[in-house]
Each structure stands twice: as structure tokens, then as C-alpha cells.
Amino acid sequence: MGSTCKTLLWWSSPVSSMLAHLSDYDLVKIAEEIYADPARRDGRSLEDIVQQVVNASNGTDKLSGRLLTFPGAPDMYDHERHAYAAGPPLVGIFAQGQKLARAVDGFIVTTSCCFEPVGVPYCREFYRKRGQELFAVGIQAHELCWTDSAAVVPSDARVKAFLDRAVREYGLRSVLYISFGSLFFPVATPQLVEALLDTLLTLESPFPFIFSLGGQMASLPADLIHRVNTSGKGLVCDFWVEQRALLQHGAVGWFLTHGGFNSVSEALTQGIPFIIWPVGGEQPINGALLSAEPNPVAIELFQVRTGPQLGPSLHSNTEITGMVQAASEEFKATFAAARGARGAILRANAEKMTLALREARVGEAAEEFKRLIDF
Template sequence: MNEASHVALFPCAGMGHLIPFLRLAADLHSRGAAATIITAEPTVSAAESDYLSNFFATFPRIKRLQLHLLPHKKSQLTNDDPFFIQMERIADSVHLLQPLLSSLSPPLSAAVVDLPVLSRVLRLASLPIYPLITTSARFFSLMASLSHLPPHENDRLEIPNLGSIPVSSIPPPMLDPNHYFAAMITTNTAALREARGVLINTFASLEPEAVEALRRNGVDHILPIGPLPPFKRSETVIVLPWLDEQAPESVVYISFGNRTALSKSQTRELAAALEMSGCKFLWVVKGSKVDKEDGEEVEAMVGAAFLEKTEGKGKVIKGWVEQERILAHPAIGGFVSHCGWNSVTEAAALGVPVLAWPRHGDQRVNAEVVERAGVGVWEREWGWGWERLVPREEIADKLRAVIGDGKLRAAAKEVKQEARRTTEVGGSSQRLLQGLMESFKTN
């Protein structure tokens, strides 16, 4: 192991942020760098805590530096989301890192940090700092342009060098200057110029126009290093022998991520749609936004009658799963997804067609990436998660269409080949990661 380079990695709240940071840490570790993960204590979700414990058991030579957070101090900004509150707490506690970072051995060569803490870390440390962007290049283009966008006309916002994005695709908190989300974006994107490089978990062939727009709009040090590969864990979280018994590409996988819980009425409609469609399915259910508060049993969530009627046709499970392992299974033929960016990149890398059903945040913009890249389809009329109860008949029609669309499956497999080429030796992401390693050694 080449101890000449030592990199600290500092993710914020939520699995959508944590997973790409840990994947990058494992990749840098495999290339010979020493790595330290800065973890905020306590975590918001049990999934984060469990995932971190397993990661450090898998990689005992990667160090853990715990940042014990100060109590939340309510600001004048609107912020009632538990994950955003955690991000605010982390940013307010960054100054506690200074003595901890200076005591690390060997001394740090660089730090890779989450965007919500970028400006604070830049003020704190004299190291080369690289933000890792955990959303799509398309949504990041919107973030990077937010502070100087002109007032939107009609129902669209014009992004320089990229085109327009519907206002209906932008999460409302982002357009409210008094909301934490909007303030966090404008504060930290203003600091991008001071970063040594801007890493992003995407690849140029998935979003060529957005990557080019970022470069032309002043983020010329953007480094698309994705899709970041999953790492082998020391323990398997869930084993599903039922999948092994299913025909190739015959099962729809349904998951709305770690931060999204469907309403009870929408859960009932989705259950009825699965029964109506006749599709085989694997459905990961969630009862509340924060898993520590989720005490409802599967039977109560989807109904005992549904479980009885679909026995043998599908499985309903609750809790954290190794999604990339499920998507890689030959039985999976489609993915109903909220379009969190990790889910999009995993589906793209594995060639699984997506039925996009965005719920909040960056997910409607990400759904457009899915559609443009040919990875899947997006029913725009379904709106955000709170806007409309989508009826079972519509869902059933879309499920059958996605699982039976040979043209869509072929297009998704083409994207899979593009992803493979970019991560192979000589591919664009591999070249950028190797260059990153060289820059760490010379810093």
C-alpha cells in the first residue's frame, strides 16, 4: 500500500450521499491510497449506521474519524426535513474537525467532501479539496446556475448551454430563497471555483450535453468518474433464493429508496396494480421517511389478502437491501424507481429498463436523464409524490409495457455497454481516477 497519498472523505446525510463516498473510498483504497472516512454521529437512519459498520468490517485498513455533532440550532431558514436538518448540523459542526484532521497520520494529501459542507471545509483546511457531486450532471447544472438564473418565463427555466428545464421538475424548496435547500446550494456552488476539481458520479456518454454545459458554464474542472462500482461486502444483507427460480428478465423490482415512503392509499393502488398486471415482482416497502420510526409490519402495509393472492408470483420485503446485487440478477427485467441518482446509475450500469416514478428532490430531472439516455420511460402526468393518487389501472399498464418492451431492453443494454467501456482500463472514468491518484501524490 502506497502511504504517500492519504485522502479524507466526508459524506453528508442519507444513503444517497453515503454510498457513492464509500464506493469511491473503496476504489481509491484498491489503487493504493490510504483513506479516512469522516462520519457524522449520530446518523439519521439505521441503514446508514448498519452500512457503515459493515463497510469498516470489510475494509479494516480504511480509518474512521467520528464527528460528534452539535445540537441542532434552528436558523431563520425553513428546514423541516430530518435529512436536511442533519446536513445543517454537520455544516455547523465542521469547525470541530480541525484538530482531528491535523492529528491524522500520515498527513492528508487531499479531502473529498459533500457539497453541503464545501464552503465550510474550504475555510477550515489548507488541503486540496474535491467536492463529490452525488446527483446527475443535469441537476447539478441547475444547482450551479441557480444563483444567477433570470426569472423564469411561463413554466420553464433556461439553463445556459443546456436548454430549459420545466419549473414543474424543480423541487419547490429550491426556488424558495428562504429555504435551507436553496441557501445551501447557492452558498456552496459559489465556492466551486476554489475546489481543486469537481468529481461527479456520472459518465459523459450518459449525459453528454449536461457535462459539456457544466464545462462551458464555468465548472471546467468537472471530472465525471462514474458509474462508481459497488464493492464486495463482508456480509450479505439479504439473500433471495426465490429470484434464482424465476425466468430471465421476468421480474419487476420496485423500490423508492431510503428516503421515500408511499402514502397508504398509493401503496394500496400499487399492490392492486401488481396483482392486476400479472407481472412477477420483488417489492421493497417502506412505511416512513426515517427508518428508525418505521415499526409497521409488511402485512399491515400491503394487506394480508394481497400477500395470499400473490404468493408465488412475488415477494414483498422491508428493510435495506443490496440493490445493485438485485439489479444484477438475470431474473430482473424492469425497475420501478423513484430515480434517486444511485438507482439511476446502477440501472444504467446493469442495463435494467426503468419505469421512472419520481417523488421529490432531484428525481424528476433525473427521470429526464433516464428517458433521454434510453434507459427507461417516465410518465410525467404522475407528478410529484404528493400531487396525485396514481390509479392501479395506469400503473398496471405501465408495468406490462416496461417488462415487455424489447426495444427498451435493447437500448438499456447499449447503455450498459457504454458504462462498461468507461470503467474498463483506458476508459474515460478510469483515466480520470488514475489522474486523480497522481494528483494526490504530488499535492
Template sequence: MTATTRIHLVANCIQAWGHARPLVTLCARLVKMKTDLCVTLLTTAAMFGRLTKEAARNFEIGDESSQRLRIVCMGVANDFIGDGLIEPMWKALIAGEGLECQQTGTSYNPLPVPTAVIFDFFAIKNTRIVRSLSGSSVRIHSWWPGLTYHILYQFGDAHVGGLGNIRVRAEEESRKSGRPYHEVAMEMFYTKYGGVVGLPGLPPMFDYENYTQDFSLGDKAMTELIPQVNENLATTDGVLLLSFESWEKEGIQVARNWLAETGRPVYTTGPLLPPASKTSVANEKIQSPEGAEIEAFLGEMLSRSGEHSLLYISFGSVFFPVKTPEKLWAFLEVVVELNIPFIMSAASPFCVVPEEVKEKVKSYGKGLISTWTPQQMILDHPVTGWYLSHGGQNGVTEAIASCVPLIMWPFAADQPMNAVLVTDVHKVGYELLEVRSGSGLQRIFRTGYTPVGTIDAVKAEARDVLGKAFGKDGEEKRARMRGLQRATLAEWEQGGVSKRDVAAFLESL
């Protein structure tokens, strides 16, 4: 490795699977595309094992480029973010020393001093540590692992439709009012007053529509870093977007124009999915303790109910309707009532499935609840007809790549805006409205409707949406999804925007 490696890139992101999974796929593509490049992906103990398995999905047996992707554990993180662990590792890297993985004890040989890094836009401490130790000798590229529209709104400057530098405004207000800084900062970030959010190419929304569920991560680290993201972005040298132009072209153009004001490039990288090879499928399946059972279940439901008959349900690895779980169980009652086969992922640490629900699913015989699902395997299977999703960027991308239309149940972050793109812009799915809670139970800008939010309303909407989805209207949406699928997959074909952008990024190293 050291004999041929001339360029060394370091990558790191927070402890969120939706941030880390596509980043490891990007790292794999980078070493495949540039033979003199080595990438060191620094991660935490909580993410190390799963990232190692996910990396293997991107390489066939015997692919020597896999040796130029090193996944190294920095240690155990003290919070959800896992930021700030990089200092001893970075000191070793810039001193030309080897690294020792804190998870396995594996020793890695020295490599050339890194000249560039890719850091999660939430990795504020790591960004500052590298800047303090290396100054401008290293280029720091910000990793935007979500919908570009959302990141612009939450963390962009005011003139591009964003909230701007919350830290400075919060400190000023705290001094004036005497209220605690973090209380003021979180109020500025989360409290919404019915203002209209208008971004090019995206239908207008009330600001509170970006928080459709009463849900909080409840992590102090989030309250400390969120006010600082905007100014942290200002210290970076460029941006790598997880998104892609066929999904949000106008939003990406806003980002390009904004960064161009300070001479910084923006590169699109999506869709970032491992290949659908036998090796990839096998490595995904072993990440789920029920992988073999799920594979058998898919085959059985195909023989019993036919193609496109199954509903896949997943809220990702974090989100779950923890304040109103009864709405999910009511929705499942309708699924059973309509005799729809389903698989539900229960990966969130907030998900607690009552024994009564488990028994009902077991007696139904056409449902399966799993603690961790091989999502791409499920979406690629011919039995899968619809995906009920919270609307995170990765899940939406995987649905598009597999041509599975969506039923949206968004919470926060980029999910509500993705729901609008699914329903109103690309018209490849539906959004559930009666499942909303908290501030989400207010008037919707684009329709004027105010959700009722009762269990009866949830069931009535479920019958309506599922009836349409598994009928003629749903087939029309599936047909539109096929066109979007072709455009999305073309992003990485010859002449595609993402392939061009990533090649340009590699040339800049």
C-alpha cells in the same frame, strides 16, 4: 501505513445513503489506484456501520490497499444533514495527531497533514470550518452526488441556467418586505410559476415538473443550507461528479465550462459501483435482514416465471409517496392482477405498509416486501426484468450497469430530469404520469398532457405501461439499454473518461 503514505486525503458527506454509498466506493478506488495515498472518510454514527460494510464490498480478502481507507465516526449528528461535526477531528489532523473513532473507540495513528478534501456540496459548515482553520493550504473539492443537470439548475449561476445565489436575493427581499428570511428563501427555491427550464441536451420542462410529487423532507437543516449552496460552491477548488458522460455528456460539458471560468477542474467519476465479486455480493447481502430470503425468492421466481419476469420496486432510502400511498397500493393491485412477480423495498422512514397490503402480498405468493434490499444482487439476477424507480442517480446507474430498463416514478431533486433522460433521450424506459401529486398534476411541456391523477387513471396507466414493458416494446428498450450499458461500463475501462479524470485528480494531489 505511515511508512509508505505520503499523501493524505479526507472525505465527508451528509447523512444520505445516495450521497455516501458512491463516495465510499470512490475512496476505495482512489487507494487502489495510488499506493502512497491514504483516505480518511469522516462520517456520523448513523452512517458508520453501513459505510464500513459497503467499503468491504470493494476489496477482496487480502487486499492490503483496504488498510489505507479509514472510516472514522465523528459522533452523533443532530439533524438529517450531519454537518459541522468536523472541527475537533480536523484540528487533530492538522496538528499531526491521531484520531479516535467515536463509534468503536478505535485509535488511528497520525498521518501527514491533509492537503486535499472531498466534501459533499451540502457540507457547508464543514467546508467553512476547514477553510477557517487551514485557509488555502488545503484544496477543497466539491462532491456532486447526483445528476449534473439538476445541480446546475438548482445551484448553478444564472448564466448556466441556475437559480444563482438565493441567499443574497432572499436577504434583500426580506429587508424590503419584512418577511422572514427563510420563508422568502424557500419560496424562491421551491415556488414555481410555469417558467421553462432549458439546458443543452435536455428536453425543455416547465419548472414545476421538477417537483412531480407532493413531498417534503421537513428538516430545518435543509432550509438553512439550500440558499447557501451556490456561494459555497464558489469557495471550492474543483468538482468531482458522480455522473458520467455516456449519460449526460452535454450537461457535464456545461459544468466543465462553468468551472473553467474560474480555473477550476471538473472530474467525472461514475459509474461508481462495487465489483460483482463473491465478496461484494456477500457483503451486500448481509446488509439486508432479509438478504437470504430475497436470494431464495429470486431463485424460486426464476424457476416459476422465467428470465426477466420480475419487477423490482424501490424509492430509495428516503423518498416515498407519503401523501398518496393509495396510488402505490393501486399499482401493486395491477401487478398482482397481471401475475408479475415483484420485490418492493420499504427502506424509506416514511413508508408504512398497511396490514391489508401485507396480507394480500402474502396470499399472492409471488411478491416480497423488504425493509432493506441488496439492490445490486436483485438487479444482476437473471429473473429481474424491470426496475420501478424514483430515479435517483445511484439507482439509475445500477440499473444501467445491470442492463435493467426502468419505469420511473420521480419525486424531486435529480429524479424528474433523470426520468426525461430515461424516456426521451436514451429511450430505455417509461415514466408513470398519473401517480403525480401536488404541483406535478399540471401540464407536461414535452407532451402537452395534463395528468388526471385518480386511482382509476393510475390503474389504467399501470396496465398500459406494464403490458408494454413485458412485451415487444419493452424488449426494444432492453436492447437499447444494452448499448447504454456497454458505453457506461467503458467509462472505467482503458481510455474511458471517468478513469482518465480520476487519474488526473490523483495526479493533482
């Protein structure tokens, strides 16, 4: 198409996590340098070393407790950087993404300064110094996501009936919606998923919930699904549900999510706060960002990590064990907080963020689209 054709990389997540994935270190180059030294190679294949470099995320092939800094998001230690509940990080995506990021003329990111007041300006300047441009085009979701229309309703009769009944029996914003998205699921920790459902089913004060199993990796034992669906307290949907319609139903008040930004974006258009269970990818950074002061919109779960903590945590004051009992206790405490004073603060913050994002959509984000067109 010629040398004047511009190429851009679309990143549908916060810019803080984009830097962490695409720009911090040249993962393949680091692995190749280690592999070239027989002593450092220590009998490993190049593929094994690349995986270990990705896991460490600190410029080496070993976790060392190094502090990692992300502009606009909370710092974390290298051992806090990844969640392994969906399996180890996908090396190919990291390596090819870095290669692509060095070659493009710019980046389109679905965020705004109102959401990332530090991250967006920092990254814009960072990439300009590399001769690249960054366009922060705002939260991009279907037009109907931005409406308050009661006409947007779930098409499945079971889902609609459950939500309508929850409003009658428990009131508006009483339902917890659970989904790990279309690509992820905590397959490495099924015992913690079962503990989550056991906790919800045995709460003294019911917290009605809908659990969507729409993802490719998502599954639950048949007997557990039957137990939930006959309890009257929850509904497991082992079929595709229209997430947008659920989030816009007046019954849904909380979203337990992996922190993937497509899900986050859809919920933020409706002012719904989060409970974050990071599973993989950029989700630990997203969870830290969404739960950070001064205006958090989420509670982040920590006892759902895959195994005991490898070192100190900058975000949790309790020892992370990865055990079922600890996770169950955290679930109970989190649900109590969500339905108490802390939850009210998070909901107010989420509603303010929704208004800011709507204003940005016709203001800042619209101007960014004009810049993109001119580019």
C-alpha cells in the same frame, strides 16, 4: 491546512441536475431582496419566502410557466421541476449547497460523457469560466456490481426463493423490483402506492414483483403487506435487502425507482431499464433525462404527481390529474409497454449503456481520476 489545500464537492447525480440545484439562481439572495421590500414581502417570513423561491425554481417566488433549460436533459416548465411526494424541497440543503458550490475549487461528478454527452462538456466549460474544475469520474459502484458472477445472491432466504421461483414459472428478467431508496418515499400520496400494488395484484398476466421498504420513510399498511405476501405474485420486504444482489439476479428485469442516482447507477451496471416515479430532489430531472430520446432507458410516470397538473407539460401528452384512477390506468399501460416492443427497445438501450459505462470506467473515467490526482 493552508491556502494550497484544494476543496471539492462530490455530486452523485447527473451534472444537469447539479447545475439546476447549485448554480441556476442564488436562492437566498433572491429571497432576501423580496423580504426587504414590504410590498413584495406581503407579511411573509424570510423562511417562507426562501421556500417559495425554491419551489418556483425560476428566479422568483412564484410559478409562472417559465421554461427551464438543463444542458443535455430535456427542458421543462417551472411547475414540472419538483416532485412533492416526499414533502416540500429541503431549503437548507439547497441554500447551503449553493454556498458551498461557490466556494470550492472543483467538483467530482459520478457520470461520464457516454452517459451525458452534452451535459459533461457544457458543465466543464461553465465551471472553468468560474475558475473551478470538474472531474467526471464515471459511474462509481462496488466492484461486484460490475461482475456477472452468479455468486452474488441475496442472503435472505425469502427473497432468493421468490426470485428463483419466478425464473422457473415466468422466465428470466420477469420480475419487477420496486424501491424508493434509503431516504425517500411518496408519503404524501399513499393512495397511489396502494393503487400500484392493487394494479400488480390484479393484472391478467402476472408481473411478479419485489417491493423493498428499506428506506427511513417507507411503510405500508400491515394488511396490504399480508395481502401481497400471501398472493404468490409479490413480496414486500419490510426489512433491509441487498439491492445489488437483487439487481444481479437473473429474475429481475425492471426497476421501478424514484430516480435517485445511487439506485440508477447500480441498475445501469447490469443493463436493467427503469420505470421512474420521481419523489423529490433532483429526481424529476433525472426521470426526464433517463426517458429522453434518442436512446431512452426508462419510462417516466406522470399520474403519480402530487395533485392535478398546474400547467402544460413538455413530457406528457395526457392531462395529469393525480387521481387514483388515472394512476392505475397509467400503471397498466406502463406494465404492458415494458413487457412489449417498447420495453425491448429500452432494455437494448440499457444494455448498450452498460457496455459504454464499463468501457468508460477503464478509459475516460480512469483518465479523469489521473487529472484529479494531479489537481
